[in-house]
Amino acid sequence: MMTTPAQSPLVIAIAGGxxxxxxxxxxxxxxxxxxxxxxxxxxxSYYRELTGLAPAQRAVVNFDHPDSLETELLIEHVRLxxxxxxxxxxxxxxxxxxxxxxxxxxxxxxxxIVEGILILAVPELRKLFDVKIFVDTDAxxxxxxxxxxxxxxxxxxxxxxxxxxxxxxxxxxxxFVDPSKRYADVIIPEGGRNEVAMDMVIARxxxxxx
Numbered sequence: 001m002m003t004t005p006a007q008s009p010l011v012i013a014i015a016g017g018x019x020x021x022x023x024x025x026x027x028x029x030x031x032x033x034x035x036x037x038x039x040x041x042x043x044x045s046y047y048r049e050l051t052g053l054a055p056a057q058r059a060v061v062n063f064d065h066p067d068s069l070e071t072e073l074l075i076e077h078v079r080l081x082x083x084x085x086x087x088x089x090x091x092x093x094x095x096x097x098x099x100x101x102x103x104x105x106x107x108x109x110x111x112x113i114v115e116g117i118l119i120l121a122v123p124e125l126r127k128l129f130d131v132k133i134f135v136d137t138d139a140x141x142x143x144x145x146x147x148x149x150x151x152x153x154x155x156x157x158x159x160x161x162x163x164x165x166x167x168x169x170x171x172x173x174x175x176f177v178d179p180s181k182r183y184a185d186v187i188i189p190e191g192g193r194n195e196v197a198m199d200m201v202i203a204r205x206x207x208x209x210x
Contacts, residue, residue, distance in 0.1 A: 008206050009039070009082055011112045015120040015180060016135030017173050021161055021191025022115050025135055025201075028192045029113060032202050037209075039081050039109040043116025046070045051098045061097065063164075066118050067181045070146070072112070073127060077106075078128050084108040094154040104105070104142035108174050110209060117173075120164035120180035133201065134184035139170075
């Protein structure tokens with residue numbers, strides 16, 4: 001006879017602006033809590049499929065608006081993981097603005113981390129989180145990090161990154177991301193480099209797991 005796990009997984013949200021250091025915070029938690037105990041989902045993996053659009057049209061899509069992401073699929077995946085069922089996460093190619101057609105299986109764990117700039121701005125998704133973290137970093141630092149990442153990892157030019165930042169990233173941050181800070185349980189200035197805040201977060205996670 002099958003037995004039902006006694007405790008539902010702990011679901012942790014890590015939100016914050018683009019380049020704020022969300023991934024660094026997630027990595028600190030992974031290292032200190034243990035990757036074998038964590039299922040990790042990134043909202044960036046759930047950008048909508050745009051292969052039906054011409055490359056020039058894809059390039060002007062507002063990727064910083066909630067509508068650009070298939071959040072309903074992310075919600076389904078979090079619910080499945082909470083029910084101890086594995087999920088297949090899409091793989092997104094940022095150089096072509098399209099999904100590759102491949103998926104990565106994420107297996108259920110005691111802790112689920114969901115990371116993304118807009119995850120606290122969606123009420124239905126927000127309801128699934130037990131701990132809500134917002135990484136708060138100055139705008140100039142966030143822009144520099146985004147510039148470096150998009151050039152090195154996503155094949156963009158400096159001009160394209162600056163244009164996108166002014167056209168969509170900054171306006172959407174002010175409209176959706178920054179206001180979602182009010183829903184956070186914990187706000188971490190300087191992200192994963194804030195050792196005092198990280199010690200408190202890790203201690204809280206360990207307590208909840210016990």
